[in-house]
Amino acid sequence: MKNSISERIADFLKKFPPFSYLSLEELFDLSTEITILYKTKGSIVFKNGEQPHDFFYVVHKGAIALWKEDENVVIDICDEGDIFGLRPIIANDTYRLDAKAQEESMLYAIPISLFKPYAKENGSIGNYLVESFASNTRNPYSTTHKGQLLGDTAKFNPNNSGSRLLDVQPVEYSDNIASVTMETSVKDIARLMTQKGIGAMLIENEGLPVGIITDKDLRNKIATGNFGIDVNAEQIMSSPVITYPTKLTLTQAQMAMMKSNISHLVLTEDGTVNTKALGILSKHDIMLSLGNNPAVLVKAIKRTKSVDEIKPIRKGVMNLLMGYLDQNIPMSLTSKIISELNDACIKQVIGLSLQKMEKEPPVSFAWLAMGSQGRSEQMLHTDQDNALLFNNVEESELETTRDYFLKLSKHITQGLNLIGYEYCPADMMASNPKWCKSLSEFEQMTAKWIMNPGPEEVLLCTIFFDYNHTYGDKALVEQLSAYIFDTVEKYPIFLSHLATSALQNPSPTGFFRQFLVEQDGEHKDTFDLKRRAMMPLVDAARVLILSHNITGISNTWERYEKLAQLEPTNEELYLACSYASKALLKFRTRQGLTHNDSGRYISLQSLNKEEKMKLKRTFKTVKEIQQLISVRFMTHRLR
Known part of the structure; x- marks a missing residue:
């Protein structure tokens, strides 16, 4: 005959790590040995300095506060599904905190002797416990931990280029690369660029990027008469190519173009000329990306001539x-x-x-x-x-x-x-x-x-x-x-x-x-x-x-x-x-x-x-x- 109480305990525990890493059979076997404890508000589970119990605890209902009594500070509040009281047992040490019921609570007391073999044999359980011990949750209301609530959990570093506002959206680039070899004539390159409606042609050698020809090169080098239209790509291409990885931020792209006074970047597998090109990024692409930049959005709003024109800009605000x-x-x-x-x-x-x-x-x-x-x-x-x-x-x-x-x-x-x-x-x-x-x-x-x-x-x-x-x-x-x-x-x-x-x-x-x-x-x-x-x-x-x-x-x-x-x-x-x-x-x-x-x-x-x-x-x-x-x-x- 099945033990319905044990089944209910197992059903509860399987929703929470590390118990979720156990098989249903293992979880049910463990649940049959679990004791259910009821704690009134303010009652003690264990005290600082006390020898560890034979059990560790999981909160089923209610909340348990972990106190540093000498400083009268709440270190953590454990609620539904949280484990507490396990560290002293694993570390073979006394309790370092007081555990007190913050409100009426029901606990599951789990025998450590039965749980230890699972932790040793199951790597996922062991890893979870190590990570939990290494990252204790602290009291989110204490002065020491200001800013660690849900609203500001991320560590925002204004000096980190990945956090600057212009970097919020990744740049969008064209992955429809048009490329030719170094021997291709400028005349053929110009014709291909016109047919494809593109402003740059990538020059490759053995599948790797070695140069680029842009509309600007055609104007400055061919239209001026400095070179004839029958010369090959190698003679007028800009080389070496400026390359970056595809995970490029908007600010990085802008800075790279300004630094080298260029209008196109080549994006490769590892960001160097030694790997295959995956895309080309132009100043035009950057301007499109800037469409979700606050300053650009404000300018676009102010330029509207009718209310109808504001509506699509609102989508940009939502994307931002x-x-x-x-x-x-x-x-x-x-x-x-x-x-x-x-x-x-x-x-x-x-x-x-x-x-x-x-x-x-x-x-x-x-x-x-x-x-x-x-x-x-x-x-x-x-x-x-x-x-x-x-x-x-x-x-x-x-x-x-x-x-x-x-x-x-x-x-x-x-x-x-x-x-x-x-x-x-x-x-x-x-x-x-x-x-x-x-x-x-x-x-x-x-x-x-x-x-x-x-x-x-x-x-x-x-x-x-x-x-x-x-x-x-x-x-x-x-x-x-x-x-x-x-x-x-x-x-x-x-x-x-x-x-x-x-x-x-x-x-x-x-x-x-x-x-x-x-x-x-x-x-x-x-x-x-x-x-x-x-x-x-x-x-x-x-x-x-x-x-x-x-x-x-x-x-x-x-x-x-x-x-x-x-x-x-x-x-x-x-x-x-x-x-x-x-x-x-x-x-x-x-x-x-x-x-x-x-x-x-x-x-x-x-x-x-x-x-x-x-x-x-x-x-x-x-x-x-x-x-x-x-x-x-x-x-x-x-x-």
Whole structure:
């Protein structure tokens, strides 16, 4: 008769290395000897200095914290599928850390005497254990390991040519090589180049590149009369050939061409003239590659004469974003560049829309990006959130002025929709009279929200208060910001309402730290990354920065970095929140690009263990920052 408990243990373990390297029969034999342990929150598994147990442990449910007790520092948090307590047994040493249940946990205690033979006989298991011991996971929230969360896991070295922005995309080259021998006449070479529509001919000897003839050579050496058209290739070719390997970065290619004052590079198998040519790279190829360079994209956007022309350039922006993610460029830098490109697109749409108007704007105005776009966190195309703010006018001129700007706003929102920004389902757009107002009207509206903060008013604040100036009169925007902050200072109870709202988003995890998924509707059984993980961090940053009366910072991680400066006692938590917000945005962007959607709803089945682990580690910060604002703003008084 089969042991159903052992079968369940084996089914669990086979999903995780090194147990995944065992055969099913081996895994089942091992599982029959495994003991299941239940640990309450705070209970000890083993202590520093204690002799090793006869078992090592695997976390089935919950989380085990490994503490360096003398320094009161959490070194690591082990969760589902993680092994701990094995090193002292292998090394024949005492435990060097305390292992304590971070929450209610279930563990599998695996007898070391039974496991050792597998580790000795199975090379994959042995290698895995060696690598694990050599690369201990550290506490991602500690000051010592800043920047090691999901958002900035790559070691970005600005001095490394492979990480520079121009090197993000590899150059594209022509592998359709046309070649002739050294004895071929220039006349025949010119005819072949014309037939094939190419600007360079490779000259080979015994299958290896020895020279190149370009259009420039034909102009400078043949058309001038210095050589006749019947001379052979050897007499006018440029030699030796400048060669590089095919894995060439854009910057390297540009530098090579400038250094040698040439327009073509030959790419060979090993980068030398001693191996076969695989392709030819021209200045034209480089210009095509530069199409995904930020500076070139901005120039292309500014040169457009219609909104239709902007749409294909947006594809270049998305290609650039994918390149940055592939190269693990830090999210803080990626978001700045993509946001600048998004702003450039919006500014051009506004400029083109102004050209459609019959007359100039009656007064100065400013275009406000709101929500994620206002925070410079809109990496993918989501819906529009915007407003138009215009200067004060006489009461008799107000509606006429508003009509002008509503017409302009309609042109703009239609243009944004054409280039990929969906219309806001809640109509929170400048084409709606509610979001097309004079300065005094916006001041009256926001004052009403702050002085009478009901649920709807607070919700509107969470979107509107993240606005950012995109186009037009910046002084108008600064005037509105100053008014809002002054009003908040006079009515501090508003911050408690805003903090209470920030706690409305449910926790990312439930019992045993399981992801809480949607229970019904279109996205049933998926994890809402935005609502459960990202928005709690965004909302907390907003209320905290408002409480310090800091203007001009709308980006979430920049808000936390500023808060870390303002409150040194909470520096570590705020920096952890900064890293977590970048991590979650990077994760959402990857998911969105992979699945061609907004990346908001995640199918947990599509995630591997490492991705789930990294997400769960960011959730720790969500819980801690919510606890901080709950205490600071005494939200219990409003419940």
